[in-house]
Amino acid sequence: MSDHTPNTVIQSRDRLLKTAKTLHMAVWHEDDTGAHLEQGQAPFIRQDGHFYIYSSHLSAHIRGMLAGGTASFMLIEDEATAQNIWARIRLKFSAEIIEIGRNDVQFGVICDRIGAVHGNVMQVIRDFSDFHLFQITPTEGVLVTGFAAAYQLEGDAFEIKAHLRSD
């Protein structure tokens, strides 16, 4: 339905994708000790439709992702930037998750790019063995731009497919 989508909605999506620096994650997983619902976030880069993050398994949500748990992702504008605190612009999505191993040819290239975007911390943590590089490829999602303004998204380009009654 992109032809009928207001330009302001497309602009909101694109501005959020351009300005957001961190990816929020919620992860559900079950193991011998029970069921766990965890939240976290990490600086990301986005390239060719893939998000990449580099995070430590000392965080429970990363352990959950490594264990094959169910994950949900979100970008959201800052509180201070939001025109209306009741309707922060946000983009929620599900994704395919792949860990890129340290021996993969892509590993160094992507770590370099994360460092270029997010600073020197990357040089410090790059060799820490508790950190993992993930490729996160969106499959479907929802963009919320205000009250009664939710839009169904499809694919890694977040193509706008429909105006939703609920999010």
Add this chain to the structure above:
Amino acid sequence: MSDHTPNTVIQSRDRLLKTAKTLHMAVWHEDDTGAHLEQGQAPFIRQDGHFYIYSSHLSAHIRGMLAGGTASFMLIEDEATAQNIWARIRLKFSAEIIEIGRNDVQFGVICDRIGAVHGNVMQVIRDFSDFHLFQITPTEGVLVTGFAAAYQLEGDAFEIKAHLRSD
């Protein structure tokens, strides 16, 4: 262990509690259609150790909460405010959740206070029947103030109990 907790950690906790305007939620629930992992956020007020939010069941995470799903909550500083984008200060917690009905004597008082803090939108949505008032009382949590700086929290005052190796 509060006696041994660095003042900067206590200050980080208190500053986040004072400045954060919205509460992040992750909710897991299962129904006839399958299992659902949802994220959302809402403006809150905090009073006597309780958080209060007023949100619509048109959002899937609110439907999940109403259905008795498992919920996890988070406060997090803005990206723009974070000194280090790799370590945004955040406070994650689990909680007891109670819906306060429209006939409850507290309903009007709390809605007034939410409106006073978060503006005129409250007057518009106050009578919308898809909105629900929730009282959210923290039970335990984790404060993260940086790399290797995670602290176990207990109770609705977020008392700092221990320095953790992981979060």
